Amino acid sequence: MSAATLLQIESAQRPGNAQSAIARERGAQRLVTAFVLTGLAFMLLPGTFLGVWNLISISESRSVTTLSAAWIQAHGHAQIFGWIGTFILGIGLYSLHKMQRSAPFPLSRGWTCWTLWSAGVLLRWATNIYAWHWRVLLTASALLELTAFVLFQRSVRRHRKPEPGAKSEAWMILVFASTFGFLAALIGNGALCLVVALDNSGPAFPHDLDQRLLVLSTWGFLVPAIWGFNAKWLPVFIGLKPSSQTGLIGGLALNVAGVIAALCGLFKLSSLLLLSGSIVIILALRIWERAQNLPKILNVHASFPTFVRIAYVWLGVAAILTVWATGADRAGGIWGASRHALTVGFIAMMVFAIGQRVLPAFCGMKILFSPALMLWCLMLLNLGCLLRVASEIPAYEGYWKPAWHTLPVSAVTELLAVTLFAVNIAVSILQPMKRT
Numbered sequence: 001m002s003a004a005t006l007l008q009i010e011s012a013q014r015p016g017n018a019q020s021a022i023a024r025e026r027g028a029q030r031l032v033t034a035f036v037l038t039g040l041a042f043m044l045l046p047g048t049f050l051g052v053w054n055l056i057s058i059s060e061s062r063s064v065t066t067l068s069a070a071w072i073q074a075h076g077h078a079q080i081f082g083w084i085g086t087f088i089l090g091i092g093l094y095s096l097h098k099m100q101r102s103a104p105f106p107l108s109r110g111w112t113c114w115t116l117w118s119a120g121v122l123l124r125w126a127t128n129i130y131a132w133h134w135r136v137l138l139t140a141s142a143l144l145e146l147t148a149f150v151l152f153q154r155s156v157r158r159h160r161k162p163e164p165g166a167k168s169e170a171w172m173i174l175v176f177a178s179t180f181g182f183l184a185a186l187i188g189n190g191a192l193c194l195v196v197a198l199d200n201s202g203p204a205f206p207h208d209l210d211q212r213l214l215v216l217s218t219w220g221f222l223v224p225a226i227w228g229f230n231a232k233w234l235p236v237f238i239g240l241k242p243s244s245q246t247g248l249i250g251g252l253a254l255n256v257a258g259v260i261a262a263l264c265g266l267f268k269l270s271s272l273l274l275l276s277g278s279i280v281i282i283l284a285l286r287i288w289e290r291a292q293n294l295p296k297i298l299n300v301h302a303s304f305p306t307f308v309r310i311a312y313v314w315l316g317v318a319a320i321l322t323v324w325a326t327g328a329d330r331a332g333g334i335w336g337a338s339r340h341a342l343t344v345g346f347i348a349m350m351v352f353a354i355g356q357r358v359l360p361a362f363c364g365m366k367i368l369f370s371p372a373l374m375l376w377c378l379m380l381l382n383l384g385c386l387l388r389v390a391s392e393i394p395a396y397e398g399y400w401k402p403a404w405h406t407l408p409v410s411a412v413t414e415l416l417a418v419t420l421f422a423v424n425i426a427v428s429i430l431q432p433m434k435r436t
Contacts (some may be wrong), residue, residue: 024107028094029364031110033429035090036359038118040422042082046125048418051075052411059407064332064396069204074128077189079343080217081145082121084351085182087359088225089117089152094362096155113151120144127203134203142190149186153179170248174228177252181220181259188213208265211335215262218342219255219274223315226350227251227281230308237357238305239293240286247284251277268326275319287312300357301371307353307378314345314385321389333396337389344385344414352378352421356428363429370424377420384414 054072058064093110124141127134168176192205192213205213231243258273282288287309295305321338329335356374360366368374387410394400395407 026364027107028110029362031107031114032090032094033363034111034114035086035093036363036429037426038114039083039086039090040426042078042086042121042125044418044422046078046122047075047083048079048415050078050129052415055411056408059395059404062395062401062404064336069207069210070128070131070202073204073210074125076214077128078121078125080222081186082125084222084347086117086121087351087355088182089113089148091362092152093155109151109155113148113155116144116151117148120146120148131203135197135200138193138203139190139197142186142193146186146190149183153183170243170245171228171231174224174231174248174252177256178221178223178225178228181216181224185213185217185221188216211267212263212265214339215259215270218339218347219262220259222347223342224252224255226347227285229354230285230350233354233358234285234287234308235293236296237354238295238308239291241289241292243286244284247280251279251281251284253277254280271319271323271326275323278315278319282312282316285312299367299371301375301378303375303378304353304357307349307382310382311346311349311353314341314349317389318342318346329397331396331398333393336396337392340385340392341389344381345389348418349378349381349385352381352417356421356424359425360428366428366431368424369428369431373420373424377417377424380413380417380420384410384412384417386410387413 050071054067054075057067061067093113120141120143123137123144126132127137127141192209195209196202196205204210227248231248234240235242254273254277258270258277261267261270261273291305297304318338318341321334321341325334325338352374356368360368387406391403391406391410393403395403
C-alpha cells in the first residue's frame with residue numbers, strides 16, 4: 001500500500017476520531033457535573049440544613065444530650081462523605097479521563113460508581129434519621145459506599161500508569177495518603193455499622209468510637225488531601241514559592257502519627273502530633289511568605305488568595321483547640337469548637353475558595369457565574385464560623401450562658417453562605433458555554 005493511500009485513509013478517519021473524542025469529553029463532563037451537583041445537594045440539605053436544625057434544637061434546650069446522636073452523626077456523614085467525598089470521586093474520575101493516552105476511560109464505570117455512592121450516602125442519612133430497619137440498612141449503606149470506592153480505586157490502578165523510573169512528588173504522596181485514609185475511614189465506618197447492628201444498640205455509633213472515626217475521616221482523609229492539592233495548585237493559583245518537599249513529608253509523617261495515636265485512644269499525644277504536623281505543613285507550603293508571582297484571579301474574586309490564607313489560620317486554631325480540649329473539655333464545647341474550626345474554618349473555607357476556582361472549569365470549561373457571590377459566601381462562612389467557635393465554648397462549658405443566643409445566629413449565617421456557594425456553582429456549571 002502506497003504512502004499516499006495511507007495518508008488518504010488516515011485523513012478519512014480523522015473526522016470520526018475527532019467526533020468520538022468530543023463525545024467522550026462531553027460524556028466525562030456530564031459525569032463530573034452529576035457528581036458536583038450531587039455533592040452540592042448533600043452539602044445543602046442533609047448536611048448543612050440538618051446541622052442548623054440540630055444546633056437550634058441544642059440551643060433551645062441548652063444541652064447537647066437532648067438531641068439524638070444519630071441525627072448529629074447523619075449531619076457529619078453527609079458533610080464529609082456526601083459533600084466532599086462526592087466531589088473528590090467525581091473530580092478523580094474526570095482526571096482519569098483527561099490522563100488517558102490509549103484506551104478511553106469507560107464512562108459506564110463512572111456512572112455505576114456515582115449510583116452506588118449516592119445511594120449509599122443517602123441511605124445512611126435516611127437510616128440515621130428515621131431508624132427504619134436500621135440494622136440492615138445501615139450496614140447496606142456502608143457496603144454501597146465501600147463498593148463504590150473500590151470501583152473507583154480499580155479504575156485508578158488500571159488507568160494510571162506512571163512513567164518508568166519516575167519519582168513521586170511530595171504532593172502526590174500526600175494525595176495517596178489521603179486516599180488510603182479515605183479507604184480506612186470507609187472500612188471503619190462499615191465496621192462500626194456492623195458493631196451497632198450486632199449489638200442492637202441503635203443506629204448511632206458509641207461516642208468514643210465515633211470520636212476516633214471523626215479524627216480518621218478529617219485529619220486522616222480530608223486534611224492531607226487539601227494539603228496535597230494545595231502543594232500542587234497554590235504556587236500557580238496564588239503565586240507562592242514551590243513547597244518544601246522535605247517539609248511536606250515531615251508534616252505528613254507527624255499527621256499520620258497523630259491519627260494513629262487517636263485511633264489508639266491516646267488523644268493528648270494525638271493532639272500534640274496533629275498541631276506539630278500542621279505547623280510543619282504551613283511552613284512547608286510557604287503560606288505566609290511573600291508570593292513570587294501574581295495570583296491567577298481571572299474570573300474569580302480578587303480576595304481569593306486572602307481567604308486561602310485565612311483557612312490556614314483556622315487550621316491552626318483547630319489544632320490548638322484540640323490540644324486544649326484533651327485537658328479541659330467537660331461538656332463537649334471545646335471539642336465541638338475544634339471540630340468546627342477544622343471542618344468549616346479550614347476544610348469548607350478551602351473548598352469554597354479553591355472550588356469556585358476549579359469546579360466550573362472541570363464541568364465543561366465554564367467560568368464562575370458571580371465573583372461577587374464568591375466574596376459574599378466566603379465572608380459569611382468566615383463570620384458564621386467565628387460566631388460558632390467563639391460562642392460554643394462558653395455556652396457548652398457553662399462559662400457564659402448568653403452565648404447560647406449566638407449559636408443559632410452562627411448556624412443561619414453559615415446556611416446562607418452555603419446556599420450562596422451552591423447557587424454560584426450550580427448556575428456556573430449549568431449555564432451554556434459562551435461561544436465566541
